[in-house]
Amino acid sequence: MxxxxxxxxxxxxxxxxxxxxxxxxxxxxxxxxxxxxxxxxxxxxxxxxxxxxxxxxxxxxxxxxxxxxxxxxxxxxxxxxxxxxxxxxxxxxxxxxxxxxxxxxxxxxxxxxxxxxxxxxxxxxxxxxxxxxxxxxxxxxxxxxxxxxxxxxxxxxxxxxxxxxxxxxxxxxxxxxxxxxxxxxxxxxxxxxxxxxxxxxxxxxxxxxxxxxxxxxxxxxxxxxxxxxxxxxxxxxxxxxEQSSQDYYGKMPTNELLSIVRNNMQNTQAAFSDLTAPTKTFHAASNTGKPKNLVIILQESLGARYVGTLGGLPLTPNIDALYKQGWGFDNLYATGTRSVRGIEAVITGFTPTPSRAVVKLDKSQHNFFTIADFLAKKNYNTQFIYGGESHFDNMRSFFLGNGFKDIVDTNNFNKIDFNGSWGASDEDLYDQADLELTKLEKQNKPFFSLIFSSSNHSPYDFPDNKITLYDKQKQTRNNAAKYADYALGTFIEKAKKSSYWDNTVFIVIADHDSRVSGSNLVPVDHFRIPAVIFGKGIAHKRDDQLASQLDIPVTLLSLIGASGEHPMIGHDLSKPISDNKQRAMMQYDKNFAYMHGNKVVVLQPQKPATTYTYSNNKLVPCENDEQLIKKALAHANLGNLAYTNGWYH
Known part of the structure; x- marks a missing residue:
């Protein structure tokens, strides 16, 4: 045989x-x-x-x-x-x-x-x-x-x-x-x-x-x-x-899309007169006094599950303390799962798309709206501070082309006591940041500084003998998150004693959660992130309204007294927002989620939209909400249209 x-x-x-x-x-x-x-x-x-x-x-x-x-x-x-x-x-x-x-x-x-x-x-x-x-x-x-x-x-x-x-x-x-x-x-x-x-x-x-x-x-x-x-x-x-969101999720007439987006913006009396920027309108700041400095501390890979005060692990005593002192957000959601998506949301207020973040796209390298460019035109010094090499993820090119006047990365640090896989440790980063902010304060003009951490990133390199380890093995997510919080705490203590403290609005906010996973089309619970605004004059408040990273730049401009026209569609959280306008948007690979209350619409490529009830961290299918689906489709397609047509300037 x-x-x-x-x-x-x-x-x-x-x-x-x-x-x-x-x-x-x-x-x-x-x-x-x-x-x-x-x-x-x-x-x-x-x-x-x-x-x-x-x-x-x-x-x-x-x-x-x-x-x-x-x-x-x-x-x-x-x-x-x-x-x-x-x-x-x-x-x-x-x-x-x-x-x-x-x-x-x-x-x-x-x-x-x-x-x-x-x-x-x-x-x-x-x-x-x-x-x-x-x-x-x-x-x-x-x-x-x-x-x-x-x-x-x-x-x-x-x-x-x-x-x-x-x-x-x-x-x-x-x-x-x-x-x-x-x-x-x-x-x-x-x-x-x-x-x-x-x-x-x-x-x-x-x-x-x-x-x-x-x-x-x-x-x-x-x-x-x-x-x-x-x-x-x-x-x-x-x-x-760079397939457009319309090819993915379906088309909508431009006039209808813009009408839906504008109606969902905060100011019902807003005038939209610039045909080349259909979402641009005047935003009045809630702070009418002397313009303040702005410092955004963007924390790498820090989801709510690592923050004790948000029901997570007890790894962030310094952020927990800030939540007791400043304006803390309990129900804030990131727009994506990567740092460039977090930068896109916090610095430009741009809605997420299935394409790459605008930080990396060709047509957004110049004349693209950022709060740095907005503030530079108001005579602010603008600066980016990063412990790694700023060319990573095209950050340097994007920032220099869109309003940031000064880039400080690992090549410019005065000293580096610990160099990990991603560059200087967070302690070194904050030591350099303190020096930079002190120098900016002496120039007698307001400043905006974006500080981007990196220690809480695989493979989780950080100095020995700084924290009591949460996990026995040193290089773990939990230990890195705890070290990142420790380094942040050292900076806050210095900042409170500094010359720039009294006239600066600070925010600590995550770019995204780490290891976003789950059995849902969009794992909504892994998009929830911490954010707390603090500084002299910032009243203590715990804010549980539904909010998005997109709302943060609009809110910050309002708090520092920077009124003016811009194309961002985010809400100013320092002012009342009706319940029917509160929402969050999340891009998870090719899927887009639009969350309103406890309902979530999920858009998938070449598939009908589906509606879910968000309960106990799970998406439970429910009857389709056609009005909410239209809102989701309008906002999912806005970014691609704005980028393609040059609307975002």
Whole structure:
């Protein structure tokens, strides 16, 4: 029987000829990707099997894998068929084997790194993976500091898989086909048609895309149907196109969109007279006295779950103390999951989109509204202080092009006692900030300074013997959050004794939560962040109204006495806001959430909008609220239209 099977296998090889190696590659790759998906599903078993999602994951996964492999083998198939027809197959044999080994290595690499990526982002590798590749120095430091074991596993797995693939493909190479020329041509035509059909995986107008195999309200379950190479390549394609939110969520007439957005703004009497900036209107500051300085302290990766006073872990005694002294927000939500999204919201008040944050987009590098540019025109000194290298995430270029006059990064620090993977420690950052603010105060003109921390970022490097560790192992999220709070406390003590304290409004606010994850389409609870405004003259208040990061820059301008026209649609939280206008907006990968009261509308690419009740940190499906869906769609599409049409200036 064994001889018969071997003989049959040999006959099949002879029939396929040089194409047989592509068949072997496809079988091996499909088996590997299915096994990898099975391993991830078992690892996430509580979410997969608890929701009975395994069948959808594996059927959808097979569809995606076939499409992925069809795209991979298509160039090799065409080359093989052409060379076979002119008897040059020996000359391209080595080239095809190298190509298939390289493709095997790519498939293996992306699947092996997937568990680490899921641990961090609760998603397969996607556009974040691509964006991080732009900064090899910072990322390599982070990887080799915090993920040494992962690197070893990846390298060993790649070496072994490449050796295995090379051996198999060399052994399985078949020089000639036993078929006649006519039958070879028929087989070639069939294989090309099957490959094209497999790549499109659809007879409809659109080829396969992730929306076609998504089935769950759990974002990770939808991602498990993909393979990681497909996920990254699809993200790269979308990144190059910067697909608009209208292509994702559906279109709305511009006049209707602007009417909805304007009606949801705070001032019902606002006049919109600038056709080139349809959301620009005059905003009167609540502070009518002498203009004050403004200092924004943007805290890296600090979700509400790490802040004791917000019901989180007891890691932030200094922020907790600020909540007892200043104006603390209990129900404030970030717009995204990355630092550039937090910068976008807090510095520009720009609504989130499925595209990259405006910090990184080409058309927003000059003449794009920021509060720095707004204040610079009011004779403010404007400054950005960062413990790392300010070119990261394109911050330096964006800031210098849009109102920041001075950039102070690690290259300009007077001293650095501790240098981690992301640059100077938060203590060093705040020491330098105190020096900079003292110098600015002596210039007898108001100033605005943005201070951006970095110690609370993987791999969580911070100095020894500064805090009592919360976790036994030093380099953990919890310990880094506790150290970041400790460093902040040292700065606040200095600031209270400084020359700039009396005339400055301060805010501590997170850019986003760390490791945003969960089984909802948008894990709303992981978007809740701390923010507290403090300084001389700021009355103590606990504010539980629903608010967004977008409201913060408008509020801060009002508190420092900076009246004027600008295009931001955020609310001034120092003034009354009717309940029907309170809202938060959240962008989670390709999904957009619009929250009003306890209702949340979620928009997904190429899918109908859905409405949920937000209860006990979960989204519970409910009857669609058509008016709320319209509000969500208008605000989801506003950013893309404003960017494309140059409205935000």
């Amino acid at each position: 064994g001889l018969t099977l071997k003989s049959n296998n040999s006959k099949v090889k002879q029939v396929f000829g040089p194409v047989w190696i592509l068949v072997v590659f496809t079988i091996l790759a499909l088996s590997f990707l299915t096994l990898a998906r099975f391993g991830l599903s078992v690892w996430q078993g509580e979410r997969v099997f608890g929701s009975h999602a395994w069948l959808s994951i594996f059927i959808g996964g097979l569809i995606v894998d076939i499409a992925t492999l069809s795209y991979i083998i298509m160039p090799a198939l065409l080359l093989t068929l052409v060379m076979q027809s002119i008897n040059w197959q020996n000359k391209v044999c080595g080239l095809i084997k190298i190509y298939l080994v390289a493709m095997s290595a790519l498939l293996v690499f992306f699947e092996v790194i997937t568990p680490t990526f899921i641990n961090e982002y609760d998603l397969r590798p996607n556009r974040l993976f691509i964006e991080y590749l732009i900064y090899p120095k910072e990322i390599s430091k982070m990887i080799f500091s915090g993920y040494k074991l992962d690197v070893v596993i990846v390298v060993i797995t790649l070496v072994l898989s490449c050796k295995f693939a090379s051996k198999v493909f060399s052994h399985q190479w078949q020089r000639k086909s036993s078929l006649t020329r006519l039958n070879q041509s028929i087989l070639a035509l069939v294989l090309v048609c099957l490959t094209i059909l497999g790549a499109r995986n659809s007879l409809g107008h659109r080829p396969l895309n992730p929306a076609m195999v998504s089935f769950s309200t759990d974002h990770l379950l939808n991602d498990l149907t993909l393979n990681s190479l497909y996920s990254v390549v699809f993200a790269l394609k979308q990144l190059s196109n």
